Structures are given as C-alpha cells and as structure tokens.
Amino acid sequence: MSETRFSSQPINLKTKGLGHLNADAQCGDVASQNWNILREDVSLPVAVLREERINHNLAWMRDFIGRYGLKLAPHGKTTMSPALFQRQLDYGAWGITLASASQVNAAFQCGVRRVIMANQLVGKANMAIISKLQREDSGFSFTCIVDSADNVAALGAFFSVQQQTLRILLEYGVAGGRTGIRNEQQEAQILAEIARWPDALALVGVEIYEGVMKDEAAIRTFLRHALSRTQALAERGLFAEPEVILTGAGSAWYDVVAQEFTLATPYLDSAQRYTLNVVLRPGCYLTHDVGAYKQANERILANNPVAREMNGSLLPALQVWAYVQSLPESGLAIVGLGKRDVAFDAGFPQAALHYRPGADFPPGVADSEWRIFNMMDQHAFMAIPANADIRVGDMLAFDVSHPCLTFDKWCQLLLVDEQFQVTDLVATWF
Structure with missing residues (x-):
C-alpha cells in the first residue's frame, strides 16, 4: 500500500x-x-478491521478472479475509504466501482483513475x-x-456543450x-x-x-441474455472501442457471474472487431460478514x-468492540453500542469475543x-443465561x-493485528 498518500491526512478528533x-x-x-484495544487505550465503541484477515480476503479474491482470467473493480461504496481502495488496487484490482458523482470525486481526489459508476449519471x-474531473486529467477513465433515452439525451446535450466524450454502458x-x-x-x-x-457519447x-x-x-438466464445482447450489439458494430466492457456481480453471486461470462468467445x-473485457464488482469481500455474505460464501464453497x-x-x-454497560435484571445485558454504531438492517451484530479488562489471557x-x-440508538439488548459469567x-x-451500513457510521476505523494492537487508521469519505 502507498503510505504517503494517506499518512499526512488529518485525523478527525x-x-x-x-x-x-x-x-x-x-x-x-x-x-x-502504541494503542491496544484490550488495554483500553481507545474509547469504546470502536470499529476495527482485523488486518491479517483483510489481507487474506484481498489475496483470496485476487486469486479467485485471476483463475477465471477476469478483472476486478470492487464496489467502493462498501467502505468509501480511499486508503482501502488503494489496498484493493495494490492487490491487482483493475479499477474501483462507485455509485454517485460525489463518490467518484472523492476517489479521484485520492488518486483513483479508473472508475465504473454503476449508476445513471442524472442531473x-x-x-x-x-x-470537471475529465478536464483535470485526460487519463481519467x-x-x-x-x-433510458431521456437520460441519454440529457447526457449528450451536456457533454456536447463541454466538447467532451462520455463513455457509457448499456444496462439491462x-x-x-x-x-x-x-x-x-x-x-x-x-x-x-x-x-x-457521436462526439459526446461513446458506447x-x-x-x-x-x-x-x-x-x-x-x-x-439473465446473465446469458446480457451476453447475447452484448454479442448482438457487437455484430452491429455499435461499440466505440475495440475492447468491450461486460460488467456485473455484486457480493453474493460473483461466482455465477464469473462462470457464465467466461463462456464468451x-x-x-x-468480423473480430471486438474483444471482451469482463469486470466483476463485488465490494463486501474485503471485510466479509456473518450474515448474507457468509451464506453466499457457504454456497460458493459448496458449488464452485x-x-x-x-x-x-x-x-x-x-468488528465493533463495546462495553457491557448494565446488567439490570436476570437474563439481560445492556451493551454500549446501538444503531448509530453498527448495521442492523440485515441481522443484529453477533457477539464473537469476550474479554475482561486486566486479564492476563x-x-x-x-x-x-x-x-x-x-x-436503540446507543444501546443493544443482549439475552444471556441467568448464570452467565459476564460483568x-x-x-x-x-x-x-x-x-x-456499519462503515458509514464511522469517520475512521482502526486496523489491528491479532493481538489487537492498533497498526493504522483508515478514514471514510461518506
């Protein structure tokens, strides 16, 4: 990872x-x-990234994509952390996917120069x-x-006035x-x-x-339809560049997309005018989870x-670390983290580790x-057995x-080693 780009960034105190x-x-x-989470050097709650696991996940996805001969443009909206984008690029990512013009601007300001915006550019x-970004750097891809034809018309009119060409992908x-x-x-x-x-838009x-x-x-079936439409457009000579991008894959079905899109000739x-550049876009692989993506991973390991x-x-x-804040009645612990700290839309967080400060283990x-x-906003209600060893x-x-939806609740996250020693900090740009 390039340290110089981010090491001088001010910390939001x-x-x-x-x-x-x-x-x-x-x-x-x-x-x-020399902070250590277990020594209570850091205020809790705190969001941490297990650095050894991050590096493992980066290498795993690089190797998986590589075995299919495809390219990776991970979705940056997951973390909105340019320092993590850089790690993904350092592990061989072809580019970064983003979801809005403001996200693209944030990535550009931190050095990202190849972006797929997997969304319509409207307004x-x-x-x-x-x-502005295209004008600032002619090498920005x-x-x-x-x-929709309405969006195409608006884009054509705008970029024609700017005397620029906007590269576009047809979405099915x-x-x-x-x-x-x-x-x-x-x-x-x-x-x-x-x-x-023809001068303002390039398919x-x-x-x-x-x-x-x-x-x-x-x-x-849907993936095969997209591939067949790509081939039909190529036969008609409608693509503006000899290397045609075909891109898909969120974090749940990237294996199936890889299988189907590698079937292309x-x-x-x-006429052999066009070759295919398949780009996959999973974003959550970087940190993985214990919910929907864990289930997807189990399916992938079973079938792929x-x-x-x-x-x-x-x-x-x-992971998000927090204190047990109250034991108000038998069978109930109140933990000092809430909806302001951790995602809850796809399942509540799951207790993974327990530590009593001062312990020598x-x-x-x-x-x-x-x-x-x-x-609630700042509290979690945790059911425990009546005789639980918890204080x-x-x-x-x-x-x-x-x-x-955990990343977007934190301006900064701490990277930690396996002894929970803090090794670095990454900022988010939501």
Whole structure:
C-alpha cells in the first residue's frame, strides 16, 4: 500500500473510537501511539478491521478472479475509504466501482483513475462533477450506465456543450428488479438516441446487476441474455472501442457471474472487431460478514470448483468492540453500542469475543447463547443465561451483517493485528 498518500491526512478528533491524540495528529501518527484495544487505550465503541484477515480476503479474491482470467473493480461504496481502495488496487484490482458523482470525486481526489459508476449519471450538477474531473486529467477513465433515452439525451446535450466524450454502458435489467432495460423497444430507443451524439457519447459496453434476484437458475438466464445482447450489439458494430466492457456481480453471486461470462468467445463478433473485457464488482469481500455474505460464501464453497480448490475462504474482518454497560435484571445485558454504531438492517451484530479488562489471557470466544435481540440508538439488548459469567465493564467484539451500513457510521476505523494492537487508521469519505 502507498503510505504517503494517506499518512499526512488529518485525523478527525471530534468523533468516536479513538485514543488520546494531539490536536495536529495525522493518520500516519496512529501506529506510533502504541494503542491496544484490550488495554483500553481507545474509547469504546470502536470499529476495527482485523488486518491479517483483510489481507487474506484481498489475496483470496485476487486469486479467485485471476483463475477465471477476469478483472476486478470492487464496489467502493462498501467502505468509501480511499486508503482501502488503494489496498484493493495494490492487490491487482483493475479499477474501483462507485455509485454517485460525489463518490467518484472523492476517489479521484485520492488518486483513483479508473472508475465504473454503476449508476445513471442524472442531473446537471452531477454531470458537471464528472466533466470537471475529465478536464483535470485526460487519463481519467470513467464510465457510467444508461437505461433510458431521456437520460441519454440529457447526457449528450451536456457533454456536447463541454466538447467532451462520455463513455457509457448499456444496462439491462429484469422485470420487478431495479434499473435496466426491460425490452427491445427500450433498447432501440436508447441506441437511436446514442447515435444522435457521436462526439459526446461513446458506447463501450454492457452492465448488469444480478443481486436483485435470488434464484440461481433465473440469474444464469439473465446473465446469458446480457451476453447475447452484448454479442448482438457487437455484430452491429455499435461499440466505440475495440475492447468491450461486460460488467456485473455484486457480493453474493460473483461466482455465477464469473462462470457464465467466461463462456464468451474471445471475439464478440464474426468480423473480430471486438474483444471482451469482463469486470466483476463485488465490494463486501474485503471485510466479509456473518450474515448474507457468509451464506453466499457457504454456497460458493459448496458449488464452485475453483473456490473449493483454493486454500481457505473469506473471513469476517470488521468488528465493533463495546462495553457491557448494565446488567439490570436476570437474563439481560445492556451493551454500549446501538444503531448509530453498527448495521442492523440485515441481522443484529453477533457477539464473537469476550474479554475482561486486566486479564492476563487473550479474549475468549463469546458464549453462543449471548444474543442481541433489540437495538436503540446507543444501546443493544443482549439475552444471556441467568448464570452467565459476564460483568459490567467487560468488553465484547461483535461481528456484523451488511458491512456497508456499519462503515458509514464511522469517520475512521482502526486496523489491528491479532493481538489487537492498533497498526493504522483508515478514514471514510461518506
């Protein structure tokens, strides 16, 4: 990882999850503070990233994608942390995926120069952000998706005035899903509108998002449809560049996308004008989780031959530590973390580790019967057995479900080693 780009970034001292720092502290100062979570050097609650597991997950996904001969543009909205983007790029990512013009700007300001915006670029202010970035660096590679003639017309008019070319991907979708073209009439209208702006718009590929679907057979049918439409567009000579992007894959079905899209022939068209560049976009692999993505990982390990041949699998790397705050009645512990600290939309956090400050032994595995069943803004209600060995002041580490909605609750997260010594800090730019 390139340290110089982020080490001089100021630390926000007005937020949570930090130890004592001088007023002018920078990110690069954190490692020298000798903080340790177990020594209570840091205010809890605190969100931490297990660095050894992060590196394992980075290497695992790099190797998985590499075995299929594909490229990776992980979705940056998961972490919105340019320092983590850099780690992903250092582990071979082709680019970074983002969801909005403001996210693209944040990544650009921190050095990211190849972006897929897996969303429509709508509105003049958002278009102006992208135009400015393209003007600032002619080497900036940006693509966004389109699924309507109205949006294409607005983009064409705007970038024509700017005397710039915007690279776009045609998005296909499914009935009842999210965005994307549903039928041939919509496709024809969009293609006709793109043709009106030959200098302002360049069609460079096709995009899909399969994560709105739950049935594997239906997903495979949809992926084959997207591939067939890509080939049909290539036969008509409609792509503006010889290397055509075909991109999909959230964090739940990337294995199926990899399998289906590697079935494409080296050339998309009979005239051999176009080759295919398949780019997958999972984002949550970096930290993994103990909810939906754990279930997806179990399916992948059971069904995917490439994953089975690899050593190990993805590991949960994001944890939130908090104190037991109150034991007001038998069978109930109140923990000092809440909806302001950790995701709860896809399942409550799960107690993973238990530590009593001052103990001369490492944290133990939390009792499987300790279960959070309700959360408020700053409190979690945890059911415990009546005879549980738990005290006010004990420290608990919680694994999370849906890491995206934990990251966005923290301005900064601490990286820790396996002894919970703080090794670094990463900032988020939500």
